[in-house]
Each structure stands twice: as C-alpha cells, then as structure tokens.
Amino acid sequence: MLTCGAAGPEAFEQWRALISDTFVPLTATPTTDRPFRGELRVVTHPAVQLTEVRAQGQHVARTRQLIAGSCEDYLLASIQLGGRGRVEQDGRTAVLTPGAMTFYDSTRPYVLHFDDAFEQLVVQLPRRPLLAAAGIPDDGVHLTAVALEAGGPGSVLAGFFSSLALVHDRDPVGAAQLSAHAPGLLASALRLAAGQGAGPEDAGLERERVLAHLRRHAADPHLDADTVAAACHLSRRALFRLFEGHESWASALRRIRVERAAGLLLTQPRRPVAAIGTACGFAGEAQFHRAFRQVVGCTPAEHRGRGGGTQRR
Known part of the structure; x- marks a missing residue:
C-alpha cells in the first residue's frame, strides 16, 4: 500500500509524483484546501497491472507536453468503486458511478475529474496488443x-478484477493464473465500448458475468443450475455450454464458497466450523468438509490450526 498523508502543500506534490510513477506522467490539482490524503494499492501480474485508488477530490490531466516527453503506450480502464468521476478524452465525457467503467489512452490528452473523495480500480495494459486482440x-x-x-x-469486470486483487493476497500463484484471462475480458469490453457488440469470441465476458452472480449469491444453499441460468438470462443448456473446456459452474461455486470459508476460519477463530460452512452456503457439515478437502487439501479444522499454510493438492 502506497500512501500520501504529509501535511500542507507537500502532501499533494507527493501524491502527484506517486500517481505519475504508478501510471504515466500526469499533472494534478486538489479540489479543496483541506489536508490531502490518498492511497494506492498496486498489484502487478505478467498480464496486467491493477491499482486500487482511494483519495480525496482532484483533477488529473495527461497533457500534450507530458505525452511528448514520454514513451508510455497504455490503455487504462477506470472502474468506479465509490464516489463519482468524469473522464474526458477525444471530445467525449464519460460519467462514472459505482460499477461503471471507461477506457482512456495514454498516447492522447485526457482529463480525470473527481470533485469529492472517491475510490476506483484502474486496470492498465500495453495498448497495441490489447487493441489488436480486440480487432x-x-x-x-x-x-x-x-x-x-x-x-x-x-460491473462484471469490477467483480473479476477486485476478486483478482484479493486472491493475490492469499494465493499469488492462483491469482497469476487468473490474470491470464484479463486481456481477453478487456478486449471484449473494448469491442462493446467501440459499439461493436459482443460476439461468440466474447464468451469469457459472459462467463465472468455468471461467476460474478455466483460470488454475490454463494451463501444461498439452494443455488442450482436452474436458478443461476434464470438469473443470468440463459437457458440451462447455454449455462453448461458456456463453461465447456473450463472449470464447471458448479466447481466454480464450490471453490468460491471454500475460499470464503477459508478466510473466515482464520479471521473468526472462535466461530464454530459448522457455522462457517452454513454461512458460506453449504447445506450440511459433511458436504462442507468434503468440498473443503477437495479444494484445499485438508479439513477446515486443519486449515485453521495451521493458520492457512496448507498447500492445495
């Protein structure tokens, strides 16, 4: 976590330098005279860089002068998590409310406006390969x-990338494997932003939409193929076809529940194991133990006793 909390005007100068080092060279001005504070959390994978930003109001600009003096060539996607923002580039303005996202290009001038405190997730990838992948x-x-x-x-991408950042803390290897899907998901979103619509090659984005639903409703023990398909406006057959060649939707749901339970076992050490299984959507203690062993490689009690240091089988 990178923070900026110095007193006086020096605080914002530190922040400007911090965001320029993290993204691309930028100018920035605060929106109020109040003491400034901001935080960045950067997670870097071979396929993508993720940066969580929490800060007070500011206006940020990428100017022609800064572009001329640097060679950065990135596409960035801002996913709003809290507060409101505006992105201006190429004669357009996009308003960002929580769950919305927009792209901007480091090779042309842009301005980001945040009138008040905000929180967002910024996804950054090399520009040319991503455009080529999107056609x-x-x-x-x-x-x-x-x-x-x-x-x-x-919202789908916000859920995927937020989860990716969280998984990185617990399982860096697993997070690196998941990050390999990032360029394909963003290429699908680029086609939608360009007005091309989603095609058959964009099944990854549709699959991630189902996974986002599973994450939101994993605690429901009655979640089954019919309810998932109906909630995601798919037929039962389409749901199964969407996961062909990938982890099945049922296996994904089991994994999501187990990962959630694994975290609770460590953060709530006095809570009964059975109660944690129920809270995470398992219909009974036997089902919870069986699923936990299949995913983690040990029982819930062993996981808790070892402080989460168990390796998956």
Missing part, C-alpha cells in the same frame, strides 16, 4: 471516454 484500429479514438454502465460489463 480495433490502432488509433482507438471511438472507444475512449465511453461509459459502460453499472449492471453491465463494467
């Missing part, structure tokens, strides 16, 4: 500062 011309001018609204792909 979009190299300039990409028709996809920047286009809001993908909450409840759609923005």
Whole structure:
C-alpha cells in the first residue's frame, strides 16, 4: 500500500509524483484546501497491472507536453468503486458511478475529474496488443471516454478484477493464473465500448458475468443450475455450454464458497466450523468438509490450526 498523508502543500506534490510513477506522467490539482490524503494499492501480474485508488477530490490531466516527453503506450480502464468521476478524452465525457467503467489512452490528452473523495480500480495494459486482440484500429479514438454502465460489463469486470486483487493476497500463484484471462475480458469490453457488440469470441465476458452472480449469491444453499441460468438470462443448456473446456459452474461455486470459508476460519477463530460452512452456503457439515478437502487439501479444522499454510493438492 502506497500512501500520501504529509501535511500542507507537500502532501499533494507527493501524491502527484506517486500517481505519475504508478501510471504515466500526469499533472494534478486538489479540489479543496483541506489536508490531502490518498492511497494506492498496486498489484502487478505478467498480464496486467491493477491499482486500487482511494483519495480525496482532484483533477488529473495527461497533457500534450507530458505525452511528448514520454514513451508510455497504455490503455487504462477506470472502474468506479465509490464516489463519482468524469473522464474526458477525444471530445467525449464519460460519467462514472459505482460499477461503471471507461477506457482512456495514454498516447492522447485526457482529463480525470473527481470533485469529492472517491475510490476506483484502474486496470492498465500495453495498448497495441490489447487493441489488436480486440480487432480495433490502432488509433482507438471511438472507444475512449465511453461509459459502460453499472449492471453491465463494467460491473462484471469490477467483480473479476477486485476478486483478482484479493486472491493475490492469499494465493499469488492462483491469482497469476487468473490474470491470464484479463486481456481477453478487456478486449471484449473494448469491442462493446467501440459499439461493436459482443460476439461468440466474447464468451469469457459472459462467463465472468455468471461467476460474478455466483460470488454475490454463494451463501444461498439452494443455488442450482436452474436458478443461476434464470438469473443470468440463459437457458440451462447455454449455462453448461458456456463453461465447456473450463472449470464447471458448479466447481466454480464450490471453490468460491471454500475460499470464503477459508478466510473466515482464520479471521473468526472462535466461530464454530459448522457455522462457517452454513454461512458460506453449504447445506450440511459433511458436504462442507468434503468440498473443503477437495479444494484445499485438508479439513477446515486443519486449515485453521495451521493458520492457512496448507498447500492445495
């Protein structure tokens, strides 16, 4: 976690330097005279860089002068987690509310406006390979500062990348494997931002939408194929076909429940094991123990006793 909390004008100068080092060279001005505080949490994988930003109000700009003096070539996606923001680029303005996302391009000027305190997740990838993967011309001018609204792909990607950042803390190897899906998911979102719609090649985004539903409702012990398919506006057959060649939806649900339980076993050491299994969506203690051993490689009690140091089988 990188923080900036010095007193006086020096605080914001530290912040400006911090965000320029983390993303690309930027100018920035605060929106109030109140003491400034901001935090960055950076998670870097071979395929993608994720940065959680929590800060007070500010206006941030990537100017022509800064572009001329640097060689950064990135596409960035801002996913709003809290507060409101605006992204201006290529003559358009996208308003960001929680769950919405938009792209901006480091090779052309842009401005980010946050009038008050905000929280967002910024996903950063090399620009040219991502545009090529999406089949979009190299300039990409028709996809920047286009809001993908909450409840759609923005929310799906917010859930995926937020979960990826959390998994990184517990299982860096597993998180690195998951991060390999990031370019494909973002390429799907780019096509939507460019007005091309999702095609058959964008099944990864649809699959992630189902996984986001599973994460939200994993505590429901009655979750089954029919209820998941109906909630995601899919037929039962389409749900199963969506996961062909991948971890099945049922295995994904089991894993999500077990990962949630594994965390609770450590953070709530006095809570009964059976109660944790019930809270995480398991219908009975035997089912919980069986699933936990299959995913983690030991019993819940052993996991708790070892402080989470058990290796998966």
